Amino acid sequence: MYRYIGNKTKLLPFIINKIKEMIGDRGTVADIMAGTGTVALELKKQGYSVIASDVMTYSYHHLITNLQLANYPSFKGVEDRINKENDCCPYINVLNYLNNLQPKNGFFFREFSPLGNPINGTSPRKYFTAENAAKIDAIRECINSWVQNNQISNKEESLLKHTLIMAVNEVANISGTYGYFLSSFKNNSINDIKLKPVKLYKDNSDGHTVMHGFAENIAGLITADLCYIDPPYMKRQYAANYHILETIARGDFPDAIGKSGLRDWWDQHSKLCTKTKGLQSFSKIMTEISCDKFLVSYSEDGLFSLEQLEDCFGKIGKVEVQEIDYSRFKSNDSKLPPKLKEYLISVERK
Ligand SMILES: C[S@@+](CC[C@H](N)C(=O)[O-])C[C@H]1O[C@@H](n2cnc3c(N)ncnc32)[C@H](O)[C@@H]1O
Known part of the structure; x- marks a missing residue:
């Protein structure tokens, strides 16, 4: 796709492997902060039925194109x-x-x-x-x-x-x-x-659902075998940056x-980019969605520590963490170190 903060192109093999481990190679997977649609498209390629959404309108157009179009x-x-x-x-x-x-x-x-x-x-x-x-x-x-x-x-x-x-x-x-x-x-x-x-990716183009809006509002409408959550990691708001x-x-x-x-991007301001409301948002989404398995991407230098996330997700179900060494998304003039740990956090409802 294109350069996008938090794009998961490089992490796809880890994400797909983990999803296969958790639900096997068929079923419905929700990707509720889908961004460029990279993960949603790979799920389609792998034969899953996909429900994808994001709060940004550009993401909606990427998702319709990638998931629902088999032919021009x-x-x-x-x-x-x-x-x-x-x-x-x-x-x-x-x-x-x-x-x-x-x-x-x-x-x-x-x-x-x-x-x-x-x-x-x-x-x-x-x-x-x-x-x-x-x-x-x-x-x-x-x-x-x-x-x-x-x-x-x-x-x-x-x-x-x-x-x-x-x-x-x-x-x-x-x-x-x-x-x-x-x-x-x-x-x-x-x-x-x-x-x-x-x-366009032709195969497996039927039966996918694309939605548009805040995951907190959409969660109650979704039923899936697994929900993949790829939230913003930092305070940087996508609506401002794109x-x-x-x-x-x-x-x-x-x-x-x-x-x-x-x-004016206030209507697309994400609570997940705030220390005060982010964890509440995770809880609301995980509580309201009809789904027993979650996979959450996060990073070592995100707004919340691993302990805070484990504590929050622990109230929903059993938590396991996989750590992956990763190269950071950097704007060209960034002076931050190039490597950091990326987490794949799985949660199975109790
Ligand atoms: C890390 S990016 C996802 C990247 C995506 N997996 C990819 O590979 O392109 C996070 C996404 O979450 C979206 N987002 C942030 N807060 C949201 C919310 N509360 N509900 C839905 N989407 C949200 C942003 O618009 C952004 O596209």
Whole structure:
């Protein structure tokens, strides 16, 4: 997928092995803080039935694409708009159409490019070159109009937004997250943005459920054989660090606040990033979900100590901890040590 705080690509073999050990190689697994969808997709590949959700809207589009699409959809509603160069694949034709749209000096150009003029009067921001920001505006507004006029289905919308987010990540002028932009454009960011077809995983694409919202609110709706919980480890809020991806996913035009241009993200503020409410959230989720087995990822330098987690989870069931040596997620300028311990904590309800 892409660089994302806490992405589990490197830990997948450990997570899947543990899940197999706990429930065997079939059953329903819930991934309720699914992020980029890396774990959910691997669970689909391994033959599980998956229920996946996250509080962020971009995650919803990644999950629909990765879990529920076996083939590229037909894009019937926009077929008269696109050149049919490639008769066998409307998705490719749609991407060609979007890639060739006339750039537009819109919201991204104004708020996130050096030739822009932010509405709040701060200096122009440099998340994207002016050319790329204007292309993103044209693509976003085209997708918006297709959605508003019911010309594309929900799955087609998710596939296009997923594809746009992947392309945006390749040209963003950032150091790891979207919390701030770099003062001068780095090499990847001066390339022209281009939508590229994403690969779909065909097999086992039926019967998966994708939800959107806080795990604390959704838990009561879920029944699963095992629930995988991959929470934030630190105080850093995902909604703040990935605000631009959220704006693409929602297709809206929020106020860009302060020097860095963050959207107001309070509606997606996570209690799991706070010392005061995090453990209560874990308890609520584990109590309300219809599931007897949990696997929780956490790290040595997370907000809560292993003892605090063992104490909290111990009230739900029997706790076991596996320790894994791991390389840390680092923004490019971080001075933190490169290695740390990652925990896989299994809990079996009493
Ligand atoms: C460590 S990341 C998950 C990474 C994911 N496993 C991957 O490989 O990409 C944590 C995720 O939890 C989500 N999150 C934080 N608090 C949440 C909550 N209370 N309910 C649902 N999702 C939450 C964040 O949006 C973020 O995507």
